Amino acid sequence: MAQQNAHRRNRARPPKTTGTDPRAIATTIVDAVCEAHTPLAYALEEVAPAAGRLEPRDAALARAIARVTVRRRGDIDWCLSQLMTKKLPRKANEVRAVLRMSAAQLLFMRQADHAAVNTAVALLKSKPGGAGFAGLANAVLRRMVRERDSLLATLPLEANTPAWLWSRWVASWGADAAAALAAIHREEPTLDLAFAGPDVPRPEGSVALPTGGARLPASDVTAIDGYGEGGWWVQDAAAQLPALVVGDVAGKRVLDMCAAPGGKTMQLAAAGATVTAMEIDPDRAERLRENLARTRLSDRVEVVVADAMDAEGSFDAVLLDAPCSATGTLRRQPDVAFSKSEKDIGLLAHLQKNLLRRAAECVAPGGILVYATCSIEPDEGERQVEFARSALPSLALAPIPEGAASPFVTAEGVMRTLPSMSIGGERGLDGFFAARFQRTA
Numbered sequence: 001m002a003q004q005n006a007h008r009r010n011r012a013r014p015p016k017t018t019g020t021d022p023r024a025i026a027t028t029i030v031d032a033v034c035e036a037h038t039p040l041a042y043a044l045e046e047v048a049p050a051a052g053r054l055e056p057r058d059a060a061l062a063r064a065i066a067r068v069t070v071r072r073r074g075d076i077d078w079c080l081s082q083l084m085t086k087k088l089p090r091k092a093n094e095v096r097a098v099l100r101m102s103a104a105q106l107l108f109m110r111q112a113d114h115a116a117v118n119t120a121v122a123l124l125k126s127k128p129g130g131a132g133f134a135g136l137a138n139a140v141l142r143r144m145v146r147e148r149d150s151l152l153a154t155l156p157l158e159a160n161t162p163a164w165l166w167s168r169w170v171a172s173w174g175a176d177a178a179a180a181l182a183a184i185h186r187e188e189p190t191l192d193l194a195f196a197g198p199d200v201p202r203p204e205g206s207v208a209l210p211t212g213g214a215r216l217p218a219s220d221v222t223a224i225d226g227y228g229e230g231g232w233w234v235q236d237a238a239a240q241l242p243a244l245v246v247g248d249v250a251g252k253r254v255l256d257m258c259a260a261p262g263g264k265t266m267q268l269a270a271a272g273a274t275v276t277a278m279e280i281d282p283d284r285a286e287r288l289r290e291n292l293a294r295t296r297l298s299d300r301v302e303v304v305v306a307d308a309m310d311a312e313g314s315f316d317a318v319l320l321d322a323p324c325s326a327t328g329t330l331r332r333q334p335d336v337a338f339s340k341s342e343k344d345i346g347l348l349a350h351l352q353k354n355l356l357r358r359a360a361e362c363v364a365p366g367g368i369l370v371y372a373t374c375s376i377e378p379d380e381g382e383r384q385v386e387f388a389r390s391a392l393p394s395l396a397l398a399p400i401p402e403g404a405a406s407p408f409v410t411a412e413g414v415m416r417t418l419p420s421m422s423i424g425g426e427r428g429l430d431g432f433f434a435a436r437f438q439r440t441a
């Protein structure tokens with residue numbers, strides 16, 4: 001699978017951490033993500049041991065700088081391009097990483113200017129091949145401090161999005177919607193939780209979501225009360241909707257075809273279904289098992305490590321949460337914007353069609369099939385319904401049950417969320433698509 005191979009490739013290149021200065025560690029993460037396409041979450045995780053040698057405050061600073069740099073990468077590159085007459089040599093990865101993470105502090109964080117500039121210069125002097133760029137970095141960053149206000153005032157809204165993606169958003173959703181997407185992608189997302197039942201205590205200070213979940217300001221998950229008790233898990237508000245779109249699953253046999261890390265499997269099991277959870281990637285299947293054990297839902301779930309293309313059986317309901325471009329999750333995974341290409345969309349849409357065809361064969365007559373993706377590309381959502389209509393005559397589009405998904409049901413009868421929308425009055429949620437079919441023959 002394209003997505004999985006990319007994941008494996010990236011896992012083979014953990015960032016090499018050097019030094020214990022928070023900005024040196026931030027540079028390492030930025031380099032790994034922006035140059036080697038290591039997923040941000042993985043790079044942050046792998047750097048944790050190095051960050052562990054730091055004071056907690058410094059470790060938090062390293063991660064915060066790295067996160068802001070990756071979130072605002074396009075904006076930062078645009079600002080740097082205004083101040084540099086020549087591009088850096090292609091191979092000057094570390095120099096680029098130092099400049100980007102220093103610019104993040106100067107432009108978007110309340111860090112002392114002198115600390116950001118001086119550390120950049122010192123870091124470059126300490127790197128092989130870096131000393132020759134120390135003067136340039138000093139001049140560019142000092143100019144950035146002087147011209148910060150005008151740079152920020154003239155920063156184009158589309159600067160933070162790769163051009164191919166921006167064009168597709170404008171074509172699919174219109175210029176205003178594309179602008180709203182770009183604006184929300186610049187913000188740190190909230191932390192959304194899903195619960196194993198209505199009686200699990202909700203964390204203090206959280207806001208109830210219409211999904212039954214709750215929202216908190218971004219924070220360290222393990223610090224929230226009840227983490228060890230396993231009554232809840234982290235799941236974006238929009239990601240909680242597809243399992244609800246399946247409908248009442250109590251006592252039913254449900255196939256979750258692409259299941260890890262298991263958010264939707266846990267929702268289905270907690271709602272009383274007996275779930276067969278398929279996952280092709282053994283490492284991710286292991287995470288799914290750990291999540292089920294932590295939430296004490298293992299008894300209701302059989303985990304099968306296999307290719308969903310080989311799925312067989314006749315289930316009351318099938319959930320196909322298909323591998324996709326994940327362009328609906330850019331608030332949470334800003335690196336995805338730069339690690340995907342236009343070609344990926346076509347490849348993934350093809351794979352999704354094959355999985356949808358297989359999924360249709362695993363639904364019992366009269367049963368329900370929900371197709372979902374966390375993509376804002378119509379090719380991975382709305383157009384898959386057109387495909388089903390023309391190629392899968394056993395399926396008929398079925399109404400989405402009244403509930404948390406209702407405000408997002410379109411005139412065509414499918415569910416579409418965009419990250420710039422609100423849920424229950426709360427701004428921001430992942431971009432998701434879900435269509436509900438019934439097997440009629």
Ligand SMILES: C[S@@+](CC[C@H](N)C(=O)[O-])C[C@H]1O[C@@H](n2cnc3c(N)ncnc32)[C@H](O)[C@@H]1O
Binds near residue numbers: 003263265
């Ligand atoms: C969008 S994620 C699923 C998220 C999951 N449903 C949840 O709610 O936590 C897609 C998953 O499908 C897996 N996958 C990709 N291709 C697959 C295939 N052919 N068969 C089974 N799983 C596959 C990926 O490894 C990934 O874990």
